Amino acid sequence: MAGSPVQMTGTVLTTRRVDAYHALTVVAPGIADRFRPGHFVTVAAGGRDTSMLTRRALTVHDVKPDYGGTVELVFAVRGAGTAWLAEVKARDTLDLVGPLGRPFPLPRDPCTCVLVGGEYGSASLFALGDALQTRGCRIDFVLGATTAERVFGALRARRMGETTTLTTEDGSLGMRGKVTDVLPGVIADARADVVYACGPMAMLRGVTAVAVEFGIPVQVAVEEHMACGIGVCMTCVVPVIGEDGVTRMLRACVEGPVFRGERVRFDDVGTIPFDALGAPGGRNV
Known part of the structure; x- marks a missing residue:
């Protein structure tokens, strides 16, 4: 059942370390029922008496029907909130809101898809891969990170994908370099029709450039810091060019996190371009 997000208390079923990352499996039937690949979940951190007011946006790696519906959330420790979640x-119980955001659009007909993941951004690609294969699509994976322990999901990708190409910047796993170094070859060999990507902004920028060079569409799930996750605080805005050619500051948590890559102005992320709709001294049509 797709629909509006729900807020609920979920019971933690299991916790595990996945190399450099943490994974929590939480019983959350209302969220599992509504989940689509690309959605995310926000979690209250710190407990009932915490001073940490903002929620933490977490990637959904897996959804299963167990116990009425479970979600597995993957994250890296980056600050006090995620450090608390790691413990x-x-x-234990967690206060969850989800599923949130705009999911990945799926092709109507079977096609060849290259799924590109950077760091733990790869976690969101496996539910997508399952959905694409259900539609008869071929999937090829390209996963990368700085070091071997930061590559997420290599074994699962090898089981799922027609091919899996791994890269690390230090050469500790797969090919030395970045995903953009090997992506052109993967697209050409697979005769890919579309690219899906999730990871750091710099990676998404490079992946988009490669896809545009090949003339194929690219869907990117952006990683922007989110304070509320529901479109109120405006901390996660990204400059995106609309169908009408006008740049708008869109909220990654509501209008995203999935966007058409060629419409994201990656060079201007973190700023409000002067020609964006509503920008100070800029366009106000």
Whole structure:
């Protein structure tokens, strides 16, 4: 059942380390029922008496029907909130809101898809891969990170994908370099029809440039810091060119996190371009 996000208390079923990352499996039937690949979840961190007011946006790696519906959330420790989440134990409870955001659009007909993941951004690609294969699509993976322990999902990708290409900047796993170094060859060999990507902004910028060079569409799930996750605080805005050619500051948590890559103005991320709709001294039509 797709529909509006829900807020609920979920019980932690399992916790595990996945190399450099943490994964929590939480019983959350209302969220699992509504989930589509590309959605995310926000979690309250710190407990009932915390001073940490903002929620943490977490990637959904897997959704299963167990216990009425579970979601597995993957994250890296980056600050006090995620450090607190890393200490959560089985049978603890979490306050969750989800599923949130705009999911990946799926092709109507079977096609060849290259799925590109950077760091733990790869986590969101596996539910997508399952959905694409259900539609008869071929999928090829390109996963990368700075070091081997920061590549997420290599074994699962090898099981799922027609091919899987791994890269690390230090050469500790797969080919030395970045995903953009090997992506042209993968697209050409697979005769890909579309690219899906999730990872750091710099990676998404490079992946988009490669896809545009090949003349194929690219869907990117952006990683922007989100404070509320529901479109109120405006901290996650990204400059995106609309169908009418006008740049608008769109909220990654509501209008995204998935955008058409060629419409994201990656060079201007973190700023409000002077020609954006509503920009100070700029366009106000």
